[in-house]
Amino acid sequence: MSGPISPLASPFPDLPPIGGVHVAVARAGYKLWERTDLTYVALDVGTAVAGVTTQSKCPSPEVEWCRKALPLGRARALVVNAGNSNAFTGNRGRAAVEAITARVAANVGCNPSDVFVASTGVIGVPLPIDKAEAGIDAVLDAPEAGWLDAAQTIGTTDTFPKGAMTTAVVGGVTVTLVGIIKGSGMIAPDMATMLGFIFTDAAVEAPFLQSMLEAANRETFSCITVDGDTSTSDTVLAFATAKAGNPPLSSFDDAGADAFQAALTDLCRQLAHLVVRDGEGASKFIQITVEGAQSDSSAHRIAMSIANSPLVKTAIAGEDANWGRVVMAVGKAGEPAERDLLSIRFGPTQVAQQGLAVEDYDEAPVAVHLKGREIEIGVDLGLGEGRATVWTCDLTHGYISINADYRS
């Protein structure tokens, strides 16, 4: 954790233990810092796993490892390193991942492919294997830790620890889902990445957990942006230990599958919002909804074009109802749009309708809305039924200071 706490921070919630999940933390000393930086999660036999990883064409060896292990669907342990992303380190990076997974597997008595690894931090410096191995030996001896310890230990430039929970009733049994996440810029200064980990005691077969996680991801993690930059290491893993005793879920025909999907999506949305709330330099949380597009995916691309526009983001930072910049961002998205059908609102107030400013437009209620911390921008394209909502934060001097000035 570093820097002043984000003004959009939420307090860390009370999170219950999850049956079959055992957390510990240790200090590997990946950087010269006095904090724990290695998180270890032991998972009981029978834990299913699913995951989604970065779209980057230059992923870290950890991401490549997870991608190879995920189709097997089984997990016994998770290792998260903070302070060194191990990305772009060639064979030495791969060797570090192999050393970590081998050491854990030997201790647990499982296959290396049952061990998942994620790392976040500086790019281009191989993860020091000696420190990783000593850290693993320490963490295997460490006492059980809590969710807050884990949420703090996976963080890098995050200004507050992030966690969330929810429940669902599956086949008459209440199952619990807990998640922790880190991330504040897509790449923070010399640091990196959004990493999210979800743990549930529900029994869910791995392929179905994978498809539910992918569906949740499309509506949540894929709908946030801080700066439009994509990390080499972004990873979200979901582990299901089957300790709750529900009849195992394997398809949407099973009772409770819809409820579980809704809970999983809700948890992912909570976690995604926390990342935006810790966006580098953020002073406003912005929800952007695009309706009336030709398709949902078209709406999504237009919404992301608005969310990634530096001019829209600086206007919100300046509490300026500059809807012309929203028009600009709609126009540059490259998606079907008709200027003369376009409507725009800030909060509940319509500012432009059918291609021009509303008659007798009164900026006063918009100015009040923009002074708040939670901003809403609505766009109606008037073309079809396509719809999407995305979330971002404003672009402030804080972002520049964090990313340009930190060496001075």
Added chain:
Amino acid sequence: MSGPISPLASPFPDLPPIGGVHVAVARAGYKLWERTDLTYVALDVGTAVAGVTTQSKCPSPEVEWCRKALPLGRARALVVNAGNSNAFTGNRGRAAVEAITARVAANVGCNPSDVFVASTGVIGVPLPIDKAEAGIDAVLDAPEAGWLDAAQTIGTTDTFPKGAMTTAVVGGVTVTLVGIIKGSGMIAPDMATMLGFIFTDAAVEAPFLQSMLEAANRETFSCITVDGDTSTSDTVLAFATAKAGNPPLSSFDDAGADAFQAALTDLCRQLAHLVVRDGEGASKFIQITVEGAQSDSSAHRIAMSIANSPLVKTAIAGEDANWGRVVMAVGKAGEPAERDLLSIRFGPTQVAQQGLAVEDYDEAPVAVHLKGREIEIGVDLGLGEGRATVWTCDLTHGYISINADYRS
């Protein structure tokens, strides 16, 4: 012109008159400012015209007007309004363009479609027709002005006037090309747009001028970015008056056509660089070259991904050799890239090669390079023959101040 002059500014060059081109400026008073804001260029009979306009799906009525008139290939006049872009103003915006072109056409004795119009400034406020008409009446009576007057009058948030020239020998005759341009953010605060105008005394048939301008545009204006935001009004027009007396150019089979294309591209590149040098808040001019891509267009997309990355741009602002952010930007471009083949250099110094930091990497020469005003980033993907060069500026507190703080 506004604000302190960019540290990257170039002095306005001595530009010669172009036969058949007559410039005048006047004050229409589109804003409450004491400056000329209406530029008028009269073009002699026989002038050919070509143009490229914004990719925005929400273009201004001026852009729509130019698109309709361009295929006719003839021009007699150009009107440029500064202070109001007339974009997103519905039927009233279209009416303003029709009023302007009709008034000029009546005076000149030509078709309205021979009159070209471009406007830049606030979005969403219809251009006041009465002010435009009074301004046109004034400018038609005004004495002939110089290129510097015109370059200043088309500017909005530009911090310095921008112009360039070059010559070519076509069929034994020296022809001259002059250009003026405005633009500093793709949309500046309440202002907007890159507008560029090129005038040559060469005889070039309109369809061939169009194809040469499109070719030049692909390598120049399409290769610059300040903030990745695309205006609703971007327009570049080229006018050829045929006064030089060269045998008219109609295809690349004609003697001198290659020389003219080279000169036109060179002029466009000079003008494009001037826009980057006036990028909002810019303190460094950055050239990014991508080689070894699978195709030229793939190289272009990767180069633009680097040029538009806020994290790369803030790193350069901070004079930080953070090549991990270049890796990140290559990875997020979505184009073919192999981490283990990737090489990166800053200035002449290789920092990463074949997927990892160079052995015995010495940051000293890189630090010296990054302290300069002209920064070079080179990426070799090691995959093929594709190549592209693009230009951008860094992202500084100045950008945030201009775009977020200007109301406070």
